[in-house]
Amino acid sequence: MTLPLRTLSNWSPEAVVFDCDGTLMDTERHWQDARNRAFREFGLLPPPGFADRAKGVHYVDCGRLMAEETNKPELAADLTTALLSHFMSLVAEDPLTMPGAGEMVRLLSGRLPLAVASNCPLEVVEESLGRAGLRRHFRHIVVPTGPPDKRGAGPGRDGERSQTVRPKPWPDVYATAARLCGVRPETALAVEDSLTGIESAWRAGLRTLGVGPLPDEADTGHADAWVAALDDPEVLDWVRNWRRPPSPGEEQDHQRHGPL
Template sequence: MATHAHPLLGWSSEAVVLDCDGTLMDSERHWQVARNRAFREFGLTPPPGFADRAKGVYYADCGRLMAEETHKPELADDLARCLLEHFLSLVADDPATMPGAVEFVRLLAGRLPLAVASNCPREVVEESLSRAGLLRHFAHVVVPTQVPGSSVLRAAPDGSDPAVPGAVRPKPWPDVYATAARLCGTEPERALAVEDSLTGIEAARRAGLRVLGVGPRPSQEDASRADLWVSALHSPELLAWARQQGPRQADTPTT
């Protein structure tokens, strides 16, 4: 695909909001291993195609999905807890960035406000990005926070969804992206989301951001849900776009 002629690459953004898992950090493989370990721990067999359906899904919702698709709804909370424990162990042992992530973030840092919008727990996102040397480039990290024992979601320390006072719901709800754009000081329509999952793309589109899809290209129907799809963040056309965005300034410390 000839990305150099794409309208998105002629557009000036006022902020960039990036997903973490599978976009900045190579941690989607850890989620897959963690899901398989959790299934095995409870003597369950992963349903066919489950990995695709689970990609980008908030871990508590993934636990419910695991329980529902194996006809064990009573195990939803236990599976979610087990899933998260295995994932935390894996990502602590092997944090790695996605191809081009470091170069892309460092190139944009100081040119535009940067934020992370993730379905992962805050400690996972911040620890992973810190170990990769990227955390300092982001002014905000926005994640959903679930009140224990309740389906009601409470705001992360950064802010809350303007449509649901006091709540930031996980993707595919738009909350993390709407909140991140606002914290960056712009309207969602003036911000760019960078995502690898269809769940995240749906969240960003619902929030009103333009969307760059990154990674292996899905079907044409799914790829069309993003404004543009590139194979990696070090795409020459994408790096050229980044160099055109605003003046460089001192990096903003993360809050």
């Protein structure tokens, strides 16, 4: 346990929004392999520490970063195209779920609204979850719908409202997912493996559970709790004990008659 779960232990969400890469699906290594293949395709060497800087970054931003850090800005579009092509091939060959991810999703399926908020293209998320047998459990999948702003820089926690769904660390994907699930952001839980995603969820107003190794062995960002893996018995026990949120009819009846 990296950041104690007790900070969330007395709270039950009304919806859960999962990141995909590195949270539900074991695809971070595919992105790493895809980056390396794209670098090699253009005769470039990965800069030291690039994998850490690229984690959780939208693939268009990643392609641009690959070009910038190798002093080949003119290759940004070509590197982006190559990166996505290599990644799609790797995912199709080897769709694996992260430890505990499938069990947690199946425990929640039908009990709470479930959604995915990802920086990946929609076809990548659909393909990954479909091959893993998890797609049917999610009501909504939210991905960026427009070109990312450079570095994802932006305003504070609430962000700006626009028709374009911007990539993490903007709050848009998580804010949209909570809205589609029919809940207020503060009643939803985000499950994330990167500080970029944690920031996105926090800015949208969701509570956050980080999972996996800490990016720099110390910084948990805005996470409410951080665990090594979703198959941690404490995590699964916590999930099993969540209260089921009342249906709209039950809620109205409670308001009409008052507490018993």
